[in-house]
Amino acid sequence: MSASTTAPWWRDAVVYQVYPRSFADADGDGMGDLPGITRRLEYLRDLGVDAVWLSPFYRSPQADGGYDVADYRDVDPLFGTLADFDALAARARELGLRLIVDLVPNHTSSAHAWFRAALAAGPGSRERARYLFRDGRGPGGDEPPNNWESIFGGRAWTRVSDLPVDIRAGADDDQWYLHLFDSSQPDLDWTDPQVHAEFLDVLRFWHERGVDGFRIDVAHGLVKAEGLPDWAGTVVMAEGTVDTADTADTADTDDPVDPADTAAATDSGPMFDQDGVHEIYREWHALLAELDPEAALIAEAWVQPMSRLALYVRPDEMQQAFNFAYLTAGWDARVVRSVIEESIEVLGAVGASPTWVLSNHDVIRHATRLALGASGSGPNGLRASDPQPDAALGLRRAKAATLQMLALPGSAYLYQGEELGLPDHTTMRDEFRADPAFLRTDGAEVGRDGCRVPMTWAGGEPGAGFSFGADVTGWLPQPAVYADLAVDRQEGRADSTLEFYRAALALRRDLGLGRRELSWRATPGPDVLAFAVGDVHVVTNFGDRPVRLDVSPGAEVLIASGAVDRRTGSLTLPGECTAWIRD
Known part of the structure; x- marks a missing residue:
């Protein structure tokens, strides 16, 4: 990039x-x-x-x-x-x-005008073609059209005749409609123009x-x-x-x-x-x-x-x-x-x-x-x-x-x-x-x-x-x-x-980090991740113990998420900490 x-x-x-x-x-x-x-x-x-x-x-x-x-x-x-x-x-x-x-x-809400119109129009209607209405399986269509489950729990199908009266608005058929989420969120049929x-x-x-x-x-x-x-x-x-x-x-x-x-x-x-x-x-x-x-x-x-x-x-x-x-x-x-x-x-x-x-x-x-x-x-x-x-x-x-x-x-x-x-x-x-x-x-x-x-x-x-x-x-x-x-x-x-976020966001913008290429750097151990973006080295210590990093005498810690111990020729990064370093 x-x-x-x-x-x-x-x-x-x-x-x-x-x-x-x-x-x-x-x-x-x-x-x-x-x-x-x-x-x-x-x-x-x-x-x-x-x-x-x-x-x-x-x-x-x-x-x-x-x-x-x-x-x-x-x-x-x-x-x-x-x-x-x-x-x-x-x-x-x-x-x-x-x-x-x-x-x-x-999906829409079951209160959407389209869904209310679909219920009122009945099976096979133009209005129902906008949603995924299907006949049920088994004797009398008493079983849902397939075995899909809702992301929110329970089956992903609701029968029209099982809807509350205020939602059903007079619909009396036994078709089912698909809702991958809540029963109040009927899925749209994207094959419909x-x-x-x-x-x-x-x-x-x-x-x-x-x-x-x-x-x-x-x-x-x-x-x-x-x-x-x-x-x-x-x-x-x-x-x-x-x-x-x-x-x-x-x-x-x-x-x-x-x-x-x-x-x-x-x-x-x-x-x-x-x-x-x-x-x-x-x-x-x-x-x-x-x-x-x-x-x-x-x-x-x-x-x-x-x-x-x-x-x-x-x-x-x-x-x-x-x-x-x-x-x-x-x-x-x-x-x-x-x-x-x-x-x-x-x-x-x-x-x-x-x-x-x-x-x-x-x-x-x-x-x-x-x-x-x-x-x-x-x-x-x-x-x-x-x-x-x-x-x-x-x-x-x-x-x-x-x-x-x-x-x-x-x-x-x-x-x-x-x-x-x-x-x-x-x-x-x-x-x-x-x-x-x-x-x-x-x-x-x-x-x-x-x-x-x-x-x-x-x-x-x-x-x-x-x-x-x-x-x-x-x-x-x-x-x-x-x-x-x-x-x-x-x-x-x-x-x-809050001030940590403000400082990090200002530096990110000033340094153009989101527009630069990333290159990986060697680390002192498997719990450390290090990469460079431009002339900024980013080091994260995933471990819970401090790690020592070799840096040049003029290296500058631009920002760190914890207290970094800076000494000539090295710095110590505490556990569970990230630092941006310009070396």
Whole structure:
């Protein structure tokens, strides 16, 4: 990767993910909203990010945090109005921030006008062709059309006659419809031309309102195998792991997984990573190239091996794809190096820039996850009865991992609050949980609420300042430690995680690290990873003991995630620490 300054903005951008309901509440109702985000955009500009990615804010019953969309061209009243969105987009432009929004094309809400029309129109109708309605199997069609399971638990099919009366709206037939997620999220049928036309128009709509890019939810799931055959494999996604047959095995999440060991794992099942999805993204690419050659499409695609992921970012498809192999690599020097090498090589072969990410709204925050053992995947949420992480260890590793990530060539994605060192809420009482994965499994899956807890802005205020000037708490409870980690407790404090992030992001930009090539360097042991980007040496000590590094007398430590002992001709890097060194 060259250090060209003419590359599109997204090739080396640092993107900050905002989960709207949990970022900032302007109207004091305990729920984050678009005006709240707008009022905090200067904070993001000062943090040093290049773009803001908004998780869904569309009109929705909110059965899955807005990923159940009822109207793709409107803002849910929980979050504000279209005018509020326009004000947010305008303010982002004033501050030099690009704007990315989520697009959810795999499924709609069951409250979407299309689905209500499909129910009313009945079997064989034009309206039902937009979704995957099928007759059941067995006597009377009493069995679902196949054995697929929902990512959120339970079967992936619901019978029309089993729907609540208020949703069924008079439909009295016994067909089944597919929902890979919650039953309130019916899957669309992407063989239907009306579905294609609808989403092309949705892309135009938001581009005209100032959007610079689209993060595509479940990008690998839009097309299903012809005939929807049974499958006895295991579906693996951030939201959970689902066996589609009782005999299916799941991986031991306590052990790190080397990408080289999973290179043959190309069978994502008949519901994911079908070759037909690429025709859709070529169609979208062509539209956006006409509207704005610098617009970006970003794939959320949980596929293996990396060569399958590379198909999504060929020159005529998407611009980027999330690098989940890096997120799940864990705290293991060998595995992390393998992922970095493979990412740069395989994605570079199709002309794409790699992305790097450690946390998002679907996984345990890395300040907690990296304290749970070597594995980078971990469980799907924690509760008070589970073994609790070592907070100091987790933050130490999280800062080291982040500093390494920010030096890598390509684009980096941050999740709201990680710049404060926020941990997951690992002791939340079950009565507060809202994740459909928790609800559909009767609590067997803890779910993702722990990483979605509202941001903490002012430690001495109710709800740690989440709601502007209001004596209310947010929609999910914050753990007690959040008050001490609030923005106002960290700003201006040289030893804080917030100022560490600000310094690292400023250096990354000043040094152009995201646009430079990476070369590996020798290390003093197997627990140390070292590479150079330009004239900056990046060294991470994955071990728990200090290591001595030989450096020139004029070597300069630009930034480190821990206390480095600098002496003439050498420096000592403490355990679980990363340093950027100009030698």
